[in-house]
Amino acid sequence: MKKKALVLASGALLLFSAAFGQAKLVEKVTKTGSQMVIPYEKYLLPNGLTVIVHEDHSDPVVHVDVTYHVGSAREEIGKSGFAHFFEHMMFQGSDNVADEQHFKIVTESGGTLNGTTNRDRTNYFETVPANQLEKMLWLEADRMGFLLDAVTQKKFEVQRATVKNERGQNYDNRPYGLAFEKISTALYPYGHPYSWLTIGYVEDLDRVNAADLKNFFLRWYGPNNATVTIGGDVKPADAVKLVEKYFGAIPRGPEVKPVTVAPVQLDKTRYTSYVDNYARLPLLFVNYPTVANYHPDMAPLACLAQVLGQGRNSVLYQQLTKKQLALQAGGSSQLSELAGEMSFQIVPYPGKTLADMEKLFRASLDTFEARGVTDEDIAKFKGGIESQLVNGLQSVSGKVSQLAAFETFTGNPNRIAEMLKAYTSVTKEDVMRVYNQYIKGKPAVVLSVLPKGQEKMIAAADNYTIDSAGYKAPDYGYAGLKYNKAKDNFDRKKMPGNGANPVVAVPAFWRKSLANGAKVIGTQNTEVPTVTFSLTIPGGHLAQAGDLKKAGLASLFADMMGEDTKNYTAEQLSVELQKLGSSISVSSNTDGIVYSVQSLKKNFPATMALLQERLFNPKFTEDAFNRIKKQTLEAFKQQKAQPAAVADAVFAKLNYGTDHILGISQDGTEETVNNITLVDIQNYYNNYMTSVDAKVVVVGDITEAEAVPQLAFLDKLPKKKIELAKVNPTPAVDKTKVYLVDVPKAAQSEFRVGYATGLKYDATGDYYKSNLMNFPLGGGFNSRLNLNLREDKGWTYGARAGFSGDEHSGDFEFSSGIKAGATDSALAEVMKEIRNYVANGPSNEEVAFMKSAIGQADARNYETGFQKAAFISRILSYNLPANFVEQQNKILQSMTPAQLKALAQKQLKPEKMNILLVGDKTKIIEGVKKLGYEVVELDADGKKLEGKTF
Incomplete structure (x- = not known):
């Protein structure tokens, strides 16, 4: 018999009777008014x-x-x-x-x-x-x-x-x-x-x-x-x-009780260190024990971490990074179920010791104490939290993950409003209280990460060793466990079929060409009150195609556009954005500079006013330029210690050549960035700001009538045509060779196999069809390459291959990190798989699997604002018809094994591919040489080492 329901203030209904045969309905939560809640049963x-x-x-x-x-x-x-x-x-x-x-x-x-x-x-x-x-x-x-x-x-x-x-x-x-x-x-x-x-x-x-x-x-x-x-x-x-x-029939397991541990207490600061074979610069970590997740101090600790170590206004950025006393400095609060930590990381510039960095860190804490917590600190923290929680509700996966976490760790899925209240109730006094309680004068763990040969950079000698004396392991309850299976009244071996096919609606969108030459596309999405906006102005990496000596200029320009303006410092602008719960970022891509905006709907006009400030009033200062350039140059040095980063950079040079714009990273190189001056930044702004062919994408809780008036500022941009250099033809590979970059003591070898195809993006032609063709070979977890190398051999964490392309060029690439001892065997398997696929094509079963997998994926392709933005942005960039997805589905369903085999033979040339291996030469060279390929050794910049061809 159903008992009376109790209506809670939270909007929950608690019921104590069985709703179905076995399941008891515990509660039902519905949304009332404008409260932040995820409805559930x-x-x-x-x-x-x-x-x-x-x-x-x-x-x-x-x-x-x-x-x-x-x-x-x-x-x-x-x-x-x-x-x-x-x-x-x-x-x-x-x-x-x-x-x-x-x-x-x-x-x-x-x-x-x-x-x-x-x-x-x-x-x-x-x-x-x-x-x-x-x-x-x-x-x-x-x-x-x-x-x-x-x-x-x-x-x-x-x-x-x-x-x-x-x-x-x-x-x-x-x-x-x-x-x-x-x-x-x-x-x-x-x-x-x-x-x-x-x-x-x-x-x-x-x-x-x-x-x-x-x-x-x-x-x-x-x-x-x-x-x-x-x-x-x-x-x-x-x-x-x-x-x-x-x-329902799965037997209950042993009783599980909560884990209980005593709070962590340090009697003194513990210094520890280790030598890192891959780091180029030392790193200082300082970790303080704090509290477990959902503790009342969770929110003020998060605010303290932001004030001390996150963003341009943070104490560490202002005291260390901006003053060029450290390459990087930041901090965060990480809380888990049983304990929490406040963690700070500082990377010095070359020549500075970690002892120097520790002194600067502690001096920064003194500065914070003198500075205190400001009203602006609290306002921007609250604005950011609201935006973060709202944006987390865009996808059903985000909502489900939140419900699951709340239930697992608190027993109450209905916690999101309570969380918001906790964060938005934080006061200045709360933040100073947790600083004094957990950080000020408290012992910490100080870790020195030391590159090989830089052991003298240590913060202080190790003074801590692990003490296992007196430890008594708890009883984990493993004795007498038995495996009991469910007893069913149905045939569990029979896999369920599909329900009725869902109706997939491609997002409705509107397009508009403005008189100033800009092209606009938008779609409305009212699920959450947010707006995503992007403006792409022609230029980017290709703007340097005629002057490779200054490659990386567009990337450096984008960084400078995030600095001071004539009316705001970068820090002041950041504060204003965080108060609004908004963000503005500037980035560079192959053929444009992209201004990206994320905003709550109610704050979109104010956010767009700040975008105009950044767009029209940049203040290119020598200090900011020198700092960013210095950081960029140090980043290049760091990347040379990362095998995956080395592989990506060198592979582009192999595919396109060192005198090709696409053979050079969009960030440039140490040599090219050194050639860039502040005058070049100003000249880029003077030469490449235009409304003509600019692309605008607007997605979110906003109509066309609301959006278009917000674009009036584009009329203030110069109205001139930007002609970017045409990309040179893709160089051909004459024969397959192995190129080797030595990284001593590397635990894995980074693989890159492929070539520059010259196959440009298209929605319904050879590019689209080639990606269908690749799916059985390297396009998913169950692809031949991944199953062979990961699931059958256990040589890698993952292996993939695929075609990529834009309107300028295209590539085919296999990539993976393979354990060093299996390098030669794995390479033999990769090339065997490609050759077999070219010779025989996919099986009927593989083609059916591909059609089902890709054909049904549309249902989840347009869920979030970002997904909708990517979809309509593609339509705008490539001038696609509104029904191009329908056309793709017709092509997909019509493809035959014979057609895909023909495509494989056309696009995959195993006898004319570049093979790049980045790993420990001493471990892999002899095995690779036995495979019969010519082996050419390169340095980390992709330059051939004299006399190093095997």
């Missing part, structure tokens, strides 16, 4: 599974999130990395889902998917067309209740290798990649759940076996430790019935 199944459903029919998509309250904080000493390892294993098939089919089923359904692990939770999620919901729930339930019998030793070994490659790519093979690992071991006591990183240690991964992993699953992956959140074009009653069907 929350249910509880008898097995402990929490279910949350958010109904939103604005787009024909659904987002499914399954969050398990298990992260690295549930791991034990000697077995780190399990939660993340299991994230990988959960994609490897279960009783009723074959190996490597999870990604394939979701992709074929027109969806996208992933999983993430952090200290405190693991989540798995899919965004798919609305008609695919039942299939997604079937998939998620199968790996929750029917996984372990499908976990084989072979799968275990392959995924262990993949995780090692991920660690190599994101930690071991990257400048400063091990910094947080070193900080964690020094900040947290031995055995504390946060004293190791989520990725874990390689030695722990080597130590464990499949039985250990299965026990971890049995302990933590039960339905009573999980939340299923569904959002989008769905009716709650339908969604809950499906959850009952597929999850």
Whole structure:
């Protein structure tokens, strides 16, 4: 019998009766008035599974999130990395889902998917067309209740290798990649759940076996430790019935109690250090222990981090970066479920020690104390928070993720208004209080990251070693675990079919050509009260095609356009924007300078006034120019220590040549940037500001009638035609060679294989068709290249290939980071896959999969403001017909294996490709030479080393 409902002030309805056969309706939250709320219904199944459903029919998509309250904080000493390892294993098939089919089923359904692990939770999620919901729930339930019998030793070994490659790519093979690992071991006591990183240690991964992993699953992956959140074009009653069907019979897991740890307390400042083989400049980290997430001090700590270390007005930027005492200086507050940290990072200019930087950092804190917290600090903090929370609600995935996180960590999904209130109630006194409580005079962990050969740059000698004495491991509850499977009254082996195809509406848009020569396109989207605006003025990188000695000028100009104006300092302009909850950024691309605006609707006119100030009144000062130029030059040096950055830069030179504008980075080089003067910046402004052929894109909660009057300022721009240089023809590759750049001790080899195709972007011609052709080869997780190198061999964290192009040129490129010891074998496999694909083309099954995956993806292509902006921007840039998507779908459905094979033979020339390997020469050269290719050694600038052809 249904009991009386209690209406809460929050707009929630608490009901205590079963709404369906198994699920109990716990509460229903609806939106009333203008309050910030994400409407939902929350249910509880008898097995402990929490279910949350958010109904939103604005787009024909659904987002499914399954969050398990298990992260690295549930791991034990000697077995780190399990939660993340299991994230990988959960994609490897279960009783009723074959190996490597999870990604394939979701992709074929027109969806996208992933999983993430952090200290405190693991989540798995899919965004798919609305008609695919039942299939997604079937998939998620199968790996929750029917996984372990499908976990084989072979799968275990392959995924262990993949995780090692991920660690190599994101930690071991990257400048400063091990910094947080070193900080964690020094900040947290031995055995504390946060004293190791989520990725874990390689030695722990080597130590464990499949039985250990299965026990971890049995302990933590039960339905009573999980939340299923569904959002989008769905009716709650339908969604809950499906959850009952597929999850309801899964047995409850062992009881899971909250992790409890004592607050971190340091008796003195701990100094620690390590030598980094990839860094070119030292780095100082200073970390203070603070509080856990959702603590009352969460909001004032976030404001303090902004005042001290975020943006142009921050104390560290003003005291160190702007004065050119440090190359970079910033800070942030990171709060997790069990503890939190306030972290500061400072990179010195060459020659300065980290001891110098620590003194400057502490002097900056003194400056902050004297300065205090201002009314403007509070106003801009509140404006930014409101904008951030509103923008987070643009997509159904954003809303679902927020609901899932609130439920997992607080038990209350209806927290967003409370969060907004907490942040917007922060006072100056609150911020100074938390500064005094957690930062002023308090001990911290001070980490020195030291490039090889710069060990004397240390802040202070190490004074801390890990103390494991007295540690007693808790009982994690692994004894007596048993694997119990659900008993069903239906055939779970039968994969659900598709529901009725959703109706996909391409965004309606309006176009207008202005008398001043600008072209405008816009679309209205009333889901959230925001406006996204962009203005592209012709110029950019191609403006230097006739003077390569000053390549990078457009990029430097864009940076300077973000500095002082005649009426505002850059800091004052930043304050005004943050008060409004708005942003204005200036960037350079191949053929234009782009002014990008993000604003709440109510503040759009005021934001556009600030855009005009930036556009018409720049003040190009010598101080700003010298600082930006100096930072740019140091960045080039840093990039030479990053194998992926080196690979990208050198590969462009191989494909286009050193005397081709597209062979040079849009940022330029050390040599070309050194040639640029402040006069060049002013000349660029004088020569390349125009309304003619300018492109304007307006998306959001704004009509054409509201938008057009806001564009009157374009009449103030010069009305002149900008003629950009034509791009030189793409140089041909005479034969396939291997080019090698040596990075000693690199854990991985960066691969780049391909050539400049000269194939320009088109929506319905060879470019579009070539990307369809590439899909089975390298265009998705289930592509031949990724399955071979990652899933079958375990040599990489990911491998991809594809065509890219614009109106000027195009490329084909395979890219991956491969573990060093497998470099020669992986190269042989890459070239074999390409040759086989050219010779035989795709299979009938691959073509059917491609058609289904790409054809159904339209349902999720136009959901957010950014997606709509990208769509209509493409129409404007390439003058596409309004029905070009319909034309593409007809082409897609008509493509045959024979046509795709012919395209492969036309566009892929394995005998005429550039192969670039960036890695440890001593580990890879002998194996690569045996493959029969001519091998040419280059330096990090792409220049051939004399006598270095093998």
